[in-house]
Amino acid sequence: MIFLELMNNHFFDWEKLIDFKYFKLLKSKGEIKDLDVAFVEGAISTFKEEKKLKEIRKNSKRLVAIGSCAVDGNPSNQRNFFSDDTKKEIKMVLDNFGHRDKVSALNEIVTVDENVPGCPMEEDRFLEVLNKYLKEFKVV
C-alpha cells in the first residue's frame, strides 16, 4: 500500500526505469521469472506461501523484505504467541487451510538481501534500497 502511495510522487520516474514483471495489484498478466529484484511483503503462514517465496527467491537476483510482517513477522505472527487453549481453538482452521506450525519472517525461510522495516514500511529506507539497486543493475 505504501508503495502505491509512493507512486503518487514517483510513478512517472519509475515507469521509465522499472519493468514491473509481476504486480497483481496493478496487472493480471505477469510471471515470476528472471527478476533482478523482488520486493516481498507479508509474513509466511501457509505451506503454499512458503513454496511461492522459495520460487521467488530462485527467480530473483535480489530479494527485499518490505514492511514489518516480512522483516520480523510481526504482527501477522501473533498466533505464535497464543496460549495452548487459544492454539487449540484455531487448530482446525490451520489444518484445513494448510497453515504451518508457526508464522515466519522471510529470512527464516530464504536469504533476504535487504530489509525495509516499519508498519507501514519506512518510505525513505525503501527509496534508499530501490535507488541502490537501480544503480547496481545499471538502470541509472
Next chain:
Amino acid sequence: MHEDFEISIEGLSKIEGHASLDVKVRKGKVEYVKLKISQSKRFYTQAIRGKMFQSVPQLVSRICGTCSIAHLTCCTEAVEKALHVEPSSQTSLLRKLMTYGMMIRDHAMHLYLFSLPDVLGKDSVLDFDERQHELVHHAFEVKKAGNDLSKLIGGRAIHPPYAQVGNFSHLPDKNETKQVIEELKKVRSNIFELVRIFYDCPFTFRKRTRFVALTTSDFSFLEGMIKSSQGLIIPESNYWEHLHRVIIPYSQASGYEFEGKDFMVGALSRINLNREKLHKETRRDLAKYIRMFPSENIYHNNLAQAIEVMHCIDHSIEILENTDFKKENNKKIKIKEGKGVGVIEAPRGTLYYAVDLDKEGKILYGNLVIPTAQNQIKMENDIRTLVSRNLDKDKNFIQYEIEKLIRAYDPCMTCATHFLKVKWL
C-alpha cells in the same frame, strides 16, 4: 452453447488481497461457484484478548493497509461506547476529515488503478497510452490529496499515530491546512471527468439486490442509523442481531446474510439509501449523475464511489475553511467493565466492531464484521447468474466478465480474513 466447462482463476488481480475462483458448469447448468478467499488468517479476534483498550485500535489498524483508518476509527468508537466516553464535537470533526482523506485515497485507487483499465480495455494502468496518461496524472493527484488530508489530521495516511481513544494527540497545523485546502480545490476538477467516465461506461449487471448501509445526516460515514432497501431502520448496537454468519468451507473468510438473505454493502448502497444527504455543492454539480440512483446495476458502485469522492472533497473544504481547531483538555477516562459497539461505513461498506472490556480495561472479547465478508455470498450468487446468462459465449469472455464484476464490488480479501470464529462440524 457450452454444455460442460470449468473456469478456474488462480490469483484474481487488481483487488486488495488474495482470492481465487472456481466455476463448474455441467449440462448447461452452473453446478457451483466457489469464491475462495485465500489470504491467510491472522486471528486478530484472538490476538486482541487481554490487551489494554488504548492499544487495541492501533493494533487492529494493521488488519488492512488501505483502509486502516476505518478499522482504527470503528474500533475506537466501540471502545469509547464501552467506557461511556463521548468525543468532543471537535474530535468528531477531525475523525470525519481523517475518514474523508481515506475515502478519497481509497476510492481513487480502486477507480483509477483497478477499474479504469477495464473501462479503457487495458490490462493495467502501466499499459495506458499517451492520451490516457493524463488520467494517470489525475489518479496520483487525487490519491495524494486524500493522503495529505489524512496525514494533516492523523499524522500519517496509513496507521495514523495521532488518533487515539477520546481525542487526537495533535491538532492540524494551520499552514498545512491551507495547503491541503488548495490541493483539494485543485483536484476537484479531476473528479468531473472521473464521474463522467463511470457514467458513460456501458458495463451493466442488474439483479434484484438488498442494499444495507449506515446512513448519516451529513453523509460523513461515522454516526447514524443502519437502513436497508427493504425499509428496515436499525440502531448501530443492534446490527449483529440482523446478521447471520455462514461458514464457507473453501474460503478463509466467513460470509454473512442480512435477515437470512444475501445483500450488498458499499458505495452503491450508501448512494442508493442516503444520496439526499450528500454535500450541497456535490448535489448541485453532479445532479445529472446522482439522478441515476437508486440503481441495481452493480457497476454503478464505481459511479457511486466517484460521487462520494466529490462529496468528501466538498465537505472537507467546508470544514477546514470554517473551523478553528483549538487545544482541548484531555478526556478523563474512567476504566470500567462494559460492552461497546462501533459501526461506521468503511470505503467498501458497513464495518462492525464489538468489544467487551473487563474491570481493568482489558479486552475480554472482540468481534468484527467486514464489508467484503458481507458481500461474499452475493458476489458468488451474482457470478452464478452472470455465468448462467452467458452460457452461449466464449469461455474467455465469461472469465473476463466475472473478473470485471468482482472488481466492481471492490472487495478487500485482506480485511475479510482477519479473524475467525468457526465451529467445524
